[in-house]
Amino acid sequence: MASPIADKPWAKLVKFVQNEPRRIIHSFKVGLALVLVSILHHFRPSFYGFGENIIWAVVTVVIVLELSVGATLGKGLNRMLATGLAAALGFGTHRLASLCGKNGKDVLISAFLFVIAVTVTYMRFSPRLKAKYDYGLLIFILTFCLVTLSEFTDGELLRTAHERLLTIIIGSLIAIAVCVCIYPIWIGEDLHNQIAGNIVKVADFLEGFGDEYFKNSENTEVVVVAHDKPFLRSYKRVLSSKSAEETKAVLARWEPCHGRFRFRHPWKQYLKIGNLTRLCAYKIEALSVYLLNSDQTPYELRSRVEDPCKNISLECGKALKESSLIVKKMAKSSAPNLYVRHAKNAAESLKSVLRANPWEGADPMEMVPAATVASLLIDIVICVENISEAVDELATLANFVPPRGIVQPITSSDDDDSAHVITVNE
Amino acid sequence: MASPIADKPWAKLVKFVQNEPRRIIHSFKVGLALVLVSILHHFRPSFYGFGENIIWAVVTVVIVLELSVGATLGKGLNRMLATGLAAALGFGTHRLASLCGKNGKDVLISAFLFVIAVTVTYMRFSPRLKAKYDYGLLIFILTFCLVTLSEFTDGELLRTAHERLLTIIIGSLIAIAVCVCIYPIWIGEDLHNQIAGNIVKVADFLEGFGDEYFKNSENTEVVVVAHDKPFLRSYKRVLSSKSAEETKAVLARWEPCHGRFRFRHPWKQYLKIGNLTRLCAYKIEALSVYLLNSDQTPYELRSRVEDPCKNISLECGKALKESSLIVKKMAKSSAPNLYVRHAKNAAESLKSVLRANPWEGADPMEMVPAATVASLLIDIVICVENISEAVDELATLANFVPPRGIVQPITSSDDDDSAHVITVNE
Numbered sequence: 001m002a003s004p005i006a007d008k009p010w011a012k013l014v015k016f017v018q019n020e021p022r023r024i025i026h027s028f029k030v031g032l033a034l035v036l037v038s039i040l041h042h043f044r045p046s047f048y049g050f051g052e053n054i055i056w057a058v059v060t061v062v063i064v065l066e067l068s069v070g071a072t073l074g075k076g077l078n079r080m081l082a083t084g085l086a087a088a089l090g091f092g093t094h095r096l097a098s099l100c101g102k103n104g105k106d107v108l109i110s111a112f113l114f115v116i117a118v119t120v121t122y123m124r125f126s127p128r129l130k131a132k133y134d135y136g137l138l139i140f141i142l143t144f145c146l147v148t149l150s151e152f153t154d155g156e157l158l159r160t161a162h163e164r165l166l167t168i169i170i171g172s173l174i175a176i177a178v179c180v181c182i183y184p185i186w187i188g189e190d191l192h193n194q195i196a197g198n199i200v201k202v203a204d205f206l207e208g209f210g211d212e213y214f215k216n217s218e219n220t221e222v223v224v225v226a227h228d229k230p231f232l233r234s235y236k237r238v239l240s241s242k243s244a245e246e247t248k249a250v251l252a253r254w255e256p257c258h259g260r261f262r263f264r265h266p267w268k269q270y271l272k273i274g275n276l277t278r279l280c281a282y283k284i285e286a287l288s289v290y291l292l293n294s295d296q297t298p299y300e301l302r303s304r305v306e307d308p309c310k311n312i313s314l315e316c317g318k319a320l321k322e323s324s325l326i327v328k329k330m331a332k333s334s335a336p337n338l339y340v341r342h343a344k345n346a347a348e349s350l351k352s353v354l355r356a357n358p359w360e361g362a363d364p365m366e367m368v369p370a371a372t373v374a375s376l377l378i379d380i381v382i383c384v385e386n387i388s389e390a391v392d393e394l395a396t397l398a399n400f401v402p403p404r405g406i407v408q409p410i411t412s413s414d415d416d417d418s419a420h421v422i423t424v425n426e
Numbered sequence: 427m428a429s430p431i432a433d434k435p436w437a438k439l440v441k442f443v444q445n446e447p448r449r450i451i452h453s454f455k456v457g458l459a460l461v462l463v464s465i466l467h468h469f470r471p472s473f474y475g476f477g478e479n480i481i482w483a484v485v486t487v488v489i490v491l492e493l494s495v496g497a498t499l500g501k502g503l504n505r506m507l508a509t510g511l512a513a514a515l516g517f518g519t520h521r522l523a524s525l526c527g528k529n530g531k532d533v534l535i536s537a538f539l540f541v542i543a544v545t546v547t548y549m550r551f552s553p554r555l556k557a558k559y560d561y562g563l564l565i566f567i568l569t570f571c572l573v574t575l576s577e578f579t580d581g582e583l584l585r586t587a588h589e590r591l592l593t594i595i596i597g598s599l600i601a602i603a604v605c606v607c608i609y610p611i612w613i614g615e616d617l618h619n620q621i622a623g624n625i626v627k628v629a630d631f632l633e634g635f636g637d638e639y640f641k642n643s644e645n646t647e648v649v650v651v652a653h654d655k656p657f658l659r660s661y662k663r664v665l666s667s668k669s670a671e672e673t674k675a676v677l678a679r680w681e682p683c684h685g686r687f688r689f690r691h692p693w694k695q696y697l698k699i700g701n702l703t704r705l706c707a708y709k710i711e712a713l714s715v716y717l718l719n720s721d722q723t724p725y726e727l728r729s730r731v732e733d734p735c736k737n738i739s740l741e742c743g744k745a746l747k748e749s750s751l752i753v754k755k756m757a758k759s760s761a762p763n764l765y766v767r768h769a770k771n772a773a774e775s776l777k778s779v780l781r782a783n784p785w786e787g788a789d790p791m792e793m794v795p796a797a798t799v800a801s802l803l804i805d806i807v808i809c810v811e812n813i814s815e816a817v818d819e820l821a822t823l824a825n826f827v828p829p830r831g832i833v834q835p836i837t838s839s840d841d842d843d844s845a846h847v848i849t850v851n852e
Contacts, residue, residue: 106468138488145488243669
């Protein structure tokens with residue numbers, strides 16, 4: 001199936017770049033930043049009188065430039081601040097120790113070193129500090145050691161410390177500038193998209209579940225193949241997404257206002273939505289066992305709860321897709337509430353179907369799996385409602401506005417992602 | 427309730443240390459390592475002729491010394507190896523560029539810098555390299571920059587590079603020695619204990635579930651309070667433990683043979699057990715909803731499946747506890763298989779109870795939650811069997827031996843963690 005164009009080397013290259021543009025662009029950004037700093041190193045701005053210390057700008061660029069703006073800003077600010085503070089404290093210690101004679105000085109410096117290292121290392125374990133300032137605390141210890149152990153006289157030391165701090169600031173600024181100015185990768189936006197994407201993954205399963213479970217097929221093989229459909233498996237990645245989301249939320253807090261995100265965007269609310277989505281995914285994981293073994297219950301028995309169950313899963317799926325659209329487009333909408341209401345109505349009608357004892361006289365062993373599916377689906381409606389409420393809360397906290405137009409959800413059951421007719425008023 | 431002894435300052439200190447000994451001891455280890463290296467810095471072993479370069483030993487100690495042996499060894503080896511390789515490559519580049527005249531040299535060095543930075547940064551994204559060598563790749567770029575941008579003559583450069591490499595090796599060795607010799611924290615052991623602990627957390631829930639769900643109480647409040655019991659909530663921490671386990675498994679591979687762990691201990695099998703335990707925890711998460719709402723079904727209806735359900739959850743809990751004991755004590759045992767067999771028998775008897783239509787004539791809405799619980803419990807038996815098989819596989823892979831004595835599992839239902847009578851043959 002290879003088209004002739006794919007055989008040309010440049011086409012291969014284009015395809016390669018298209019596959020993971022972020023990583024390739026980031027790699028080139030690192031290369032560029034290093035060339036920039038090596039040019040600076042070559043010309044050594046003589047008006048500042050940098051000597052060998054300019055090399056610290058190179059070190060800083062290599063270490064500070066990270067994939068995302070949040071990580072780069074966090075590291076850069078940590079490095080600048082920690083270097084400044086530690087240099088000041090170190091200089092004070094060095095000065096104080098100098099007053100105690102040669103031998104006293106060495107003992108005193110070792111003692112200070114010990115106390116500072118123990119205290120700051122212990123501080124690094126504090127969850128609150130670890131999240132935002134871990135790198136800064138490490139650099140604090142490092143700089144404090146370098147300054148106090150230095151054998152310069154006070155005057156030389158002050159000049160060196162001042163020069164190094166300046167080169168570290170220059171290095172950090174180059175790294176930050178390259179990171180922000182060329183194809184910036186905002187980790188906040190990443191988190192935003194991940195949360196919206198996770199909701200869609202759960203929604204995909206729910207939208208597909210009804211049709212798969214209530215398939216009238218005596219052939220088991222077909223059912224197994226059905227479970228291999230990607231939209232019935234993609235929710236699995238949601239199950240273990242917690243730590244990635246938490247890391248992203250911490251880094252996102254470093255990012256300034258960009259695009260549609262303010263500086264103090266409510267990132268914590270994203271974590272709340274993420275947790276609720278995961279709770280729903282756990283339920284789906286339990287549900288998926290019954291999808292795999294749907295042949296335990298003959299279709300004849302399954303079909304007795306088919307309509308309300310299909311409605312629940314379909315409406316839940318739609319509600320989640322609308323919720324994810326609110327997040328994705330940052331546009332307030334009441335569409336999820338409508339589908340949640342539909343789902344709740346479907347749950348009520350499922351309950352009344354159950355009350356009428358649909359499986360009277362059936363083999364209980366064949367009936368129990370279907371009853372479990374019904375029960376889990378009723379449970380999932382609550383999860384979906386919670387998600388939609390949390391998304392509403394996010395819309396309020398982040399001041400999402402309704403889209404400029406009338407949103408008119410379509411209630412037919414065979415529409416997909418683009419379940420909107422938007423009449424723009426302009 | 428404060429005892430008089432608790433008011434004394436030293437008692438407070440002891441309590442504080444007892445609460446988190448690891449963190450405090452690690453902090454003191456960092457302080458000690460820095461004092462050691464500052465003494466080295468003070469005496470500057472003149473036979474090696476270290477100049478200012480000794481400061482790199484200080485930098486290395488601060489950066490390499492991590493909480494666990496695995497992390498410290500990984501960082502230390504990465505740092506030493508990457509510095510050596512990058513220095514050699516950088517020296518070659520520097521030499522090659524020197525042949526091209528002053529201007530050609532600068533252009534050539536910038537070009538090399540760019541290519542190396544782009545390539546190595548891109549390599550850092552490879553999941554396989556990222557896991558074990560991320561820090562080494564960073565140090566490789568850093569050292570390569572420092573060496574190629576240096577303005578020393580070839581002879582000076584060789585001497586400086588040699589000195590720095592030696593100080594970095596000294597620094598790494600000091601860090602590794604302090605980490606390994608004083609109260610070492612083995613991350614492999616950590617992973618080992620975490621996996622065993624997670625199995626226990628799931629087992630705790632299962633052992634407690636039967637009694638809680640089948641409580642005959644018309645008083646809803648009591649049921650809610652029951653859900654607040656810690657052993658019914660501790661499994662929640664298992665749900666999101668995946669990334670921590672994976673990190674630990676990567677670091678554990680750096681650790682040499684220690685205690686009962688070989689160098690090539692099958693850490694990957696721990697991850698497999700962890701994943702299976704999480705699958706079981708997802709099911710439990712679905713089950714816990716019905717525990718919270720157990721009043722949906724009157725006790726009269728619940729009691730009709732009480733015996734087999736209680737047996738399943740109890741035997742599953744025991745099987746898991748025995749499996750966790752195999753992991754914890756690294757002693758092969760067939761006890762879990764016995765309990766798994768009991769659990770499977772209980773599942774069969776539950777199925778035959780269900781076949782006899784225990785809820786004939788009952789309100790289906792009251793009956794469905796109880797049927798769901800029964801169905802989920804049958805499902806959990808399979809999860810538990812998988813966990814016990816994976817633990818067996820671990821016992822084989824890691825050559826666990828049976829304990830020296832006869833293990834005689836007690837089958838009475840009211841025993842706890844210590845469900846063993848071990849008759850030592852000596």
